Amino acid sequence: MVVCGDDGLAHRLAAELRGVYGEVVTLVVPPADRGPLRPAVGRARAASVALRDRVTAAVGRASGNGAGAAAAPAAPPPAAPAERVLHEAQLTEAVLSEAGVERATALALVYDDDETNIRAALTARRLNPRVRLVLRLYNRRLGQHVEELLDQAAALAAGADGTDGGGSGPDASTTVLSDADTAAPALAASAVAGTSKVVQTDGLMLRAVERRPPLPGQVADPGLCTLALLSTTSSDPAGADGSESSGDQGPRLLPDAAAVRAATGRGTVVLEQVSFTAGPDLPTGRGVSGVPGFASLFSRRLRWSLAGMAACVLALAVALWVVTGVHPLGALYLTLLDLFAINDPAVGDSTGRQVLQLLSLLVGLLLLPVLLAAALEAFGTFRTTSGLRKPPRGLGGHVVLLGLGKIGTRVLTRLRELNIPVVCVESDPEARGLATARRLRVPVVLGDVTQEGVLEAAKIHRAHSLLAVTSADTTNLEAVLYARSVQPDLRVVLRLYDDDFATAVYRTLRAAHPHALTRSRSVSHLAAPAFAGAMLGRQILGAIPVERRVLLFAAVDVGGHPQLEGRTLAEAFRAGAWRVLALDTAARTGRREEPAAEEAAEDTRPSGLVWDLPDTYVLRGQDRVVLAATRRGLAELLGRHPRDGAART
Secondary structure (H helix, E strand, O other): OEEEEOOHHHHHHHHHHHHHOOOOOEEEEOOOOOOOOOHHHHHHHHHHHHHHHHHHHHHHHHHOOOHHHHHOOOOOOOOOOOOEEEEOOOOOHHHHHHHOHHHOOEEEEEOOOHHHHHHHHHHHHHHOOOOEEEEEOOOHHHHHHHHHHHHHHHHHHHHHOOOOOOOOOOOOOEEEEOHHHHHHHHHHHHHHHOOOEEEEEOOEEEEEEEEOOOOOOOOOOOOOEEEEEOOOOOOOOOOOOOOOOOOOOOOEEOOOHHHHHHOOOOOEEEEEEEEOOOOOOOOOHHHHOOOOOHHHHOOHHHHHHHHHHHHHHHHHHHHHHHHHOOOHHHHHHHHHHHHOOOOOOOOOOOHHHHHHHHHHHHHHHHHHHHHHHHHHHHHHHHHHHOOOEOOOOOOOOOEEEEOOOHHHHHHHHHHHHOOOOEEEEEOOOOOOOHHHHHHOOOEEEEOOOOOOOHHHHOOHHHOOEEEEOOOOHHHHHHHHHHHHHHOOOOEEEEEOOOHHHHHHHHHHHHHHOOOOOEEEEOHHHHHHHHHHHHHOOOEEEEEEEEOOEEEEEEEEEOOOOOOOOOOEHHHHOEOOOEEEEEEEOOOOOOOOOOOOHHHHHOOOOOOOEEOOOOOOOEOOOOOEEEEEEOHHHHHHHHOOOOOOOOOOO
8 A cells, every 4th residue: 555645644544554454555755744743733732732731720720629630641642654654755756666556556645735646646547557546636526537537547458458357456446535525524513413423425314423321220222223332431521532441441333232231321322314405505606696685785774764764755645645635646646756856846735735745855855865875785785795794793503613724615515505504714815715605605704713802703602613623723722712711611623633632632621611512523533544445445435433433334345245245134243343234226336427317316215225124134245235334343344354353452
């Protein structure tokens, strides 16, 4: 396996392949990156230690029971394991040859720049047409075209060699992934539902829900499919998330029925299937630049003023009809002429007619500033429709999103698909996500979140949750600490670069605010399992974090796996390793490119998945199943390395 990248995802992916799957890995990184962590990350962690220590000390002084001591950071992780590390500034053809791409089974290109990854993928496909490629691309539309191009090149090369690609050698597939797309559903779900995790793909939506531990003496309700048993310290504010200290039972993934029945006093994670809905129709760029609605064109005060003027005109017309006896339409016409001062003076008419003419002139004078205000408001509305909106008055129950980079943009789109009100905060006026916020008509506050008054402008005191996804760990931490000082019970979700730092921050904030919901997420921690699974040639549908561990969802062909083929669902289930969840009835070939028309027409099962299979169903070689597995369980199921309990604890 060859991994090429310039940030923490490359190191995390190399560690995943080497430590979990036991693969031989060659890691290619820039020369400035000499260790398992980027220098910027090290500086960010060092700068954040002071903030963390101040919070820990404050917790200890406030509680007086040593709760803050539980927030001490864990020992630093070992260096990212790799068979060989190459430090190269540019990923040229010579560097790829030196890394051994010609003999590699899979190549992962996870640079932060799309152009670098595409150029290297084209070169690698020419050097080794049978290598399995995994690309990290932010542009999803471009990624689809590149994936088709590289797969076509591999098919042509295999045909020229006289092979069909179906032998025992590695498949020359191309998979385009995005760390932003992989992490966005989990981040959005944490901000909205708190403890819910969502995996969504191809019309399939799975939701993992944490259930509180039952009362003493009661048995945990397995509900639907039970994915995990939470650790005994999951409800302890000062406990470690997923620790396995003395007297504590850590999280147990994919337990059997006996373990679920015996799990008293422990929370569970159960699986729920949610039928896929696209949510409300999002406004397009053309719709935003069109004519706004009447309610958004004029303010409420101006609308009431116009309504009052119309009532006055109608009253004057009725009075003129009663006094003079003219036709009602003629009375309205004369009133309008008097209103705009274009009628002849009522000299020689009755006193009532003269009084009504004077009142009409007075109403006309009052109408002029109202019409001017309406024109100015309409002009200002048309000017600001294509610009950034400000948070409206009285807004509450919304999500405050910090950062509109590539992660923040994906999270914003996901939140708006769920019809959740969002207010964004961004310091860079040229951020890539501002165009998306403008298109979706989402309020944005431009300013540094660390400055006083910025979070107040985003209505943080009335917000439902705070989602900090900027690229600076210290900025996210400082914003969360300040927001908690304004609203102590605010739900917060942090994106932190380093997983160990995320654990320390999570424990500290949970100890300081035991009644508030806190979640810390590392994007590389969420994305690395999906990239590793794609390098192994299996379609990873998603990953759900269970405390500090990860549970994978994958679509696997039954044929060629003796642990599945010819076995019933009950026999194929292995506690703590894998569990078959559903049967994919779609065609095994061409499913992504040519979906069946019958599947597209069905509303109940748009993805062709059958969930209510009996335990006696026998898996056949031509079946394709969706299963949940641990990382080590998936590695064993792939058959690349036999399980060795003594060597792999």
